[in-house]
Amino acid sequence: DAGVIQSPRHEVTEMGQEVTLRCKPISGHDYLFWYRQTMMRGLELLIYFNNNVPIDDSGMPEDRFSAKMPNASFSTLKIQPSEPRDSAVYFCASWPGVAGELFFGEGSRLTVL
Amino acid sequence: AQSVTQLGSHVSVSEGALVLLRCNYSSSVPPYLFWYVQYPNQGLQLLLKYTSAATLVKGINGFEAEFKKSETSFHLTKPSAHMSDAAEYFCAVSPYGQNFVFGPGTRLSVLP
Numbered sequence: 001d002a003g004v005i006q007s008p009r010h011e012v013t014e015m016g017q018e019v020t021l022r023c024k025p026i027s028g029h030d031y032l033f034w035y036r037q038t039m040m041r042g043l044e045l046l047i048y049f050n051n052n053v054p055i056d057d058s059g060m061p062e063d064r065f066s067a068k069m070p071n072a073s074f075s076t077l078k079i080q081p082s083e084p085r086d087s088a089v090y091f092c093a094s095w096p097g098v099a100g101e102l103f104f105g106e107g108s109r110l111t112v113l
Numbered sequence: 114a115q116s117v118t119q120l121g122s123h124v125s126v127s128e129g130a131l132v133l134l135r136c137n138y139s140s141s142v143p144p145y146l147f148w149y150v151q152y153p154n155q156g157l158q159l160l161l162k163y164t165s166a167a168t169l170v171k172g173i174n175g176f177e178a179e180f181k182k183s184e185t186s187f188h189l190t191k192p193s194a195h196m197s198d199a200a201e202y203f204c205a206v207s208p209y210g211q212n213f214v215f216g217p218g219t220r221l222s223v224l225p
Binding site: 004042043045055093098099105106 | 147158213217
């Protein structure tokens with residue numbers, strides 16, 4: 001398996017623009033997580049899905065952020081409109097469930113100017 | 114609620130010295146415990162995990178961790194640090210069948 005695949009790896013955009021980050025989890029994993037990492041705040045859980053259903057979105061900063069998982073092999077994290085404070089590395093991770101390890105993608109580095 | 118604390122946001126050791134990174138957790142149910150490592154500009158990767166088998170767990174790159182239920186701890190050790198061990202280390206707890214909760218991370222520096 002190719003592991004968790006994220007795109008784009010790097011994104012530079014201007015304030016106010018829409019940003020869409022994409023993730024393909026490992027086949028057969030029932031859980032998908034979105035994290036954000038910054039120097040100031042460390043690793044933050046934004047949202048996670050179980051069998052394509054959002055379970056906990058309490059970490060989503062505000063209404064500008066939305067996440068979807070239309071099927072078991074694809075998820076998106078959208079920021080609209082983007083702001084400079086959204087600049088961070090966004091990680092997607094998939095998990096097979098009980099006793100399994102969490103597998104991380106390489107991350108999407110977002111810079112909002 | 115489950116939580117993870119890591120004592121020391123930054124730890125420095127000399128090359129060849131013992132590495133000790135501390136992790137304490139709180140969990141209302143027997144947890145699964147993990148250590149992850151993150152090298153610069155990379156994602157997190159698994160070092161080792163405890164899933165209720167042996168309390169002393171061996172991982173990659175010579176690291177090991179011991180689960181101590183009475184102390185609710187899962188400290189990470191390595192007998193002899195190498196320059197390539199410089200990275201950020203995260204402890205995580207996964208209560209049975211539930212979410213993952215990560216600690217704040219400890220940045221390890223290895224001095225020549």
